[in-house]
Amino acid sequence: MTPARQPSMFDLVESATLGPLAPERHRLTRGAWVDHLPGWVRGSEAVLDVLLGIDWRAERRVMYDDEVAVPRLLRWYGGDERLPHDVLTEARERLTAHYAAELGEPFVTAGMCLYRDGRDSVAWHGDTKGRSSHSDTMVAIVSFGAPRPLLLRPRGGGNSIRFPLGHGDLVVMGGSCQRTWEHAVPKTARPVGPRVSVQFRPAGVA
Numbered sequence: 001m002t003p004a005r006q007p008s009m010f011d012l013v014e015s016a017t018l019g020p021l022a023p024e025r026h027r028l029t030r031g032a033w034v035d036h037l038p039g040w041v042r043g044s045e046a047v048l049d050v051l052l053g054i055d056w057r058a059e060r061r062v063m064y065d066d067e068v069a070v071p072r073l074l075r076w077y078g079g080d081e082r083l084p085h086d087v088l089t090e091a092r093e094r095l096t097a098h099y100a101a102e103l104g105e106p107f108v109t110a111g112m113c114l115y116r117d118g119r120d121s122v123a124w125h126g127d128t129k130g131r132s133s134h135s136d137t138m139v140a141i142v143s144f145g146a147p148r149p150l151l152l153r154p155r156g157g158g159n160s161i162r163f164p165l166g167h168g169d170l171v172v173m174g175g176s177c178q179r180t181w182e183h184a185v186p187k188t189a190r191p192v193g194p195r196v197s198v199q200f201r202p203a204g205v206a
Helices: 046-049 086-098
Strands: 024-029 032-037 060-063 068-069 075-077 108-117 120-123 140-143 148-154 161-165 170-174 181-185 197-199
Touching: 046 140, 046 197, 086 140, 086 197
Parallel strands: none
Antiparallel strands: 024 032, 032 170, 060 068, 075 108, 108 197, 120 181, 140 170, 140 197, 148 161, 148 181
């Protein structure tokens, strides 16, 4: 049985809008940092309703000589594809403008993950395909739906830090974060509704 969705106070508006883009920066080690802004998207339930209806794809991957189902659904939008909600297009443009001086290039692609319930997850990893394997970059994540913790820890092990993400929250991982830190969304046994993670990246970063 899927738990009832419980919107936040910022979701109780007629249409989705973006609040001021003024995240708090958390300095990590080895040149990594994370910006965090709760409730950036107001009316995020309206966006979630649209995202739950897109053409999600189930994928399988080889692990330890066996093929297993990826424990979440996926959808990737290239820079030439229209995003499924106008507030996502606006968010990408606002993020590009806000981080222009540091990033030096636009956010282009939008990868999306649907965590259907607490059984869906993503293991410890860094986004190190492409240029992020050797160069500093940024990955901006906007979350919709039931909050799930995003955990980060230094690559190679160490204490983790936690950001609860849902209901229009924003987190941006920057600097060396993808190379020197790892992140994960763990499984949970408690009842939890669906969450969609939208990840904006520059071209050539995955």
